[in-house]
Amino acid sequence: MTIQEQYELLEKTVRGYNPSADFAQIRAAFDYADKCHEGQKRKSGEPYIIHPLAVAQIVAEELKLDSESIEAALLHDVIEDTPATHEDVAKLFSPTIADLVEGVSKLTRIQYATKEDEQMENLRKMLIAMSKDIRVILIKISDRLHNMRTMEYQSPPKQKQKSLETMEIYAPIAHRLGMQRIKWELEDLSLKYLDPIGYEEIVSKLDAKKPEYEAFMKRTQIQIDERLNEMGIQHIAYGRMKHPYSIYRKMFNQNKSIDEIFDLFAFRVVVENVGDCYNVLGVIHDIYKPILGRFKDYIGTPKPNGYQSLHTTVMGNDGYPFEVQIRTREMHEIAEYGVAAHWKYKQNGQGAGTEGRYEWVRRLLENQEGADAEDFIHSLKVDMFSDEVFVFTPNGDVQNLPAGACPIDFAYAIHSAVGNHMVGAKVNGRIVTFDHILKNGDIVEIMTSKAAKGPSRDWMKIAKSSEARSKIRQWFKKEKKDENIVNGRSAFEAELKHCGLSMKDVTDSELLPTLLKKVAYPNLEDMYAAIGYGGFTAQKAVSRMQGEINRVLRQRQQEQQALEAAAAKPGKEEAAHIPAPKKVKSEQGIIVEGLDNCLVKFSKCCTPVPGDDIVGFITRGYGVSVHRADCPNAAHRNDPYQTGRWIKVSWGRDTNDSYPTILEVICKDRANLLLDISAALSTTNTFVLGLNTRSTEDGYAICRVEIRIRDDVQLKTLMNKLNQISGVLGVTRPAG
Known part of the structure; x- marks a missing residue:
């Protein structure tokens, strides 16, 4: 498919769910991205614009987002990978689109001490942008999904690194946002590179038993359809195989092979209203034998990401256990697309308003305040990605906490003042210790006292949620x-x-x-x-x-x-008794008298090259700085306060391939002058680092050329060549 055909497919997809989208602006975004990325290639060798187009297609096809999201997806790499700036995008499109693109871009221009610091700052930046506009993360997840779909073109270390990051960060964010379909695909693609043997084993065994499994699912679906039609319940029922990563995790957790796992199937029944959900549950339990302890009511107690459904696991007539999920159409849409479902029918870029449902993003950021990189990423994984437990206050209000949470987490989830004044806790009417692990359905009561001395430092180790640990840290920070x-x-x-x-x-x-x-x-x-x-x-x-x-x-x-070596130079009489100096290894082609393996740097004021007369200056903390002997800064070597810091240095035999230096060409300004200078550099095979020319008011031009040179022979050849150019008055090497 050509690039133009891919763009036309994108337009067709958007027209299918949002005919009033701003197609002129979408086309403008595509044209601008195409121009910015011109000449850039992906690792696969394809033109780079293929990637933004594919991301926009995911945003449209999978998530059905608004015009602004499509435009931002097309432009998502222009700030990061091209000379385009936030201001350029804001001016050409809108400040909102520029903010979306900026939110998706990584912090590439900053150097970090560790990989964790870099990952933390990128995540923190993305979460801040996401708390302002949830579309940032939807575009970012689409971007990561396309990168994972084309991961075969990356090197094995990069495949593993990106897959681990996807498994630990992006798939769980998709889960927290309720985007189950994308979450499953991200997990499966990550597993493919993290454990290719395990992944291949599962896929091949599922393929081998596909006819048998499909026959079972068809029989079961017919049974469910027939009974529900008899009852007059309008519904859609279908079965599916569990995805490879879900099976892999079950094998790992239960230490079983795939042949020992029977819970490989899930059936879904979508009905018209909540009453029908419970009616269908009764029918399913009548047809099949329910497995005790495997029923969950997420309609009465929705998950934090808004997911609602009834889950029950039953034993099929063929001896296969399988899960049945029962939900309404609206619940189904939220389960499949999560937060994206709230945007589905937004028109003309008017997409704001649903972020209030995702207040947890802001809380997540507040809880990480004062945490360092490692703690930030660890806490993020716990808060964002752990399984939850649902517990109740004595008044019947639900609190959801990370799995393994204790009364300390519960107290701080209610309010920091409750946690700071806690002296005890009751679970289901019985007094428990602070490290008691809470279970689903527990009723928790916190006992407080105004005379309480505040939290103990040990609570930091016991608390599971980063919200509790953050509030304890804040108390100690303020009070002590x-x-x-x-x-x-x-x-x-x-x-x-x-x-x-x-x-x-x-x-x-x-x-x-x-x-x-x-x-x-x-x-x-x-x-x-x-x-x-x-x-x-x-x-x-x-x-x-x-x-x-x-x-x-x-x-x-x-x-x-x-x-000490410079101060202890021997007199003439002693010189005869001193053994010949040992052969010294050079550093970057420089031999420092009396020292081996000494840190050497070339001064930028005079940029010496092999063949120049040189001297060395002992700096504080940065080794020996090498200057040309004719450098004005080297004139200070007779200063009595610095005499002991100037040292003899010389060029060794093992010089580097090339050294940076600068030439200044003064000439009469004329047409094609720069072209002639470039030709001289090219014919002498000179590697150019930079070229800067400025004209003066009196008709002269000063050209500053930064180059890499092997030695003074090559340098003299180049200088002669430049001097022969018409209009050149002089070529010098600036110093000082």
Whole structure:
């Protein structure tokens, strides 16, 4: 299918459910994206525009979203992967579309200390955007779905990394949003790369038994249809195989092979109203024998993502157990499409208004305040992706908590004041310990007292939900700041000592700003407070600082050795008794007198290349800086205050392939001047890093060329070539 045919299919799909969509703007978005991505290719070799088109097709076909969502899907990579900016998109389309595109884009322009930090910030940014407009995550999930569908073109490590991220982050977000169909596909595609052998085993065995299984499902569907038609209940009934990941998880949890798992089928009955749901349940239990303990009423107690249905597991007449899900049409649409179902009939981009149902997104962000990267991602997984338990207050209000939750989680879910003043708890009328694990249907009563001293630090370890842990952290942060600083400093110093470091190394005025950046705190006191209240750990603080401290200590030791070597130069009489110097290995092609394996950097003020006369300057914390001997900065080597820091250096035999340097070409301005300079660079096989030209008011031009050069021979050849160009008055190497 050509690109044009794919676009026409997209338009046709949108017309099918939203004939009043703004097709002129959709076409404009496609044309702009096509122009921005021109020349870019995907790993498969296809033009890049294929990907935004496919994402827009998913947004339209699977989720049936509004015009703005289609436009944002087409444009979703332009801010991240092309020179286009948020302002450009806002001006050409609308600020809303620009915000959607920005929300989907990753934070690519920032360097992070760890992969966790980067993942956390990308997730946090996406969740903030999602809390303002839920369509951000719907487009992002569509983007990830298409990437997973085309994952075969990526390298094996990338396949595993992206599949794990999809399994841990995106599939559970789809689940939390109620988008079951997309969730299943994301899980199956991830499993295919995370455990290809396990995936293939399940798929091949299901294929082998397909005729037998299909015959069973057809017989069962006929039985259900016949009985419900007799009762005059309008319905649609159909069966399906459970998807591979669902079977895989069951095999793993129950430690069984696929042949030992019989619960492979699910039937769905969609009816007109809630009353019919319960009537159908009675009919199913009359035809088949229900399995005890396997009935769930999600109509009376909906899931947090809005899912409603009756679930029951029964034993079929053929000896196969199977699940039956009974729901109304509206419930079915929400179960299949989740939050996207609320957008289905929105017209002309007027899509706002349903985010109130997803207040949990904002709560999720608030609960992560003060958490570091690892805790953020861990808490996110627990809150977002765990199974839930439903428990009741004595008044009958439902609270949903993560599986494994205890009374502490329940108390803080009601209100932080209830948690902070809790002195005891009752479950179903009996007093229980704070670490008692709550079960579905428990009635929980929290006992409080104004005289309570507040939460214990041990509660942080017991609480399961990040909401409870966050509120406990906030209490300690506010109420016990001085105590936190003392405890945090003590823990930090103990960890430093354990790693063979001292506080003197950390508080060094030159080093401290770099170390604070590593731990992302403005000062040590704030870091101590965070360690004290549990928002950060002493182990993490020291491990992030340790590498930098050791590097600087090693560097200073080398500098000291260099200074001592320079100060201990022997007189003429002693020279005869000194053995010949050992052969020294060069660093980046530079030999430093008296030192081996010394950190070397080339100064940017004069950009030396092999063949230049050079000198070395011992810097504080960054090794030896190499200058050209004629550099104005090297003129200070006679300064009595710096004499001991200038050191002899020379070019070794093992120089690098090339070195960066700068040429300045002064010439009379004329037409095609830049073309002639480019030709000279090309004929001398010079690698160009940058080219910058400016004209002066008096008819001259100054051209600054950044290049990579092997040695002074190649450099002189190039300079001669440039000097021969008509109008060139001089070629110099700037210094200082």
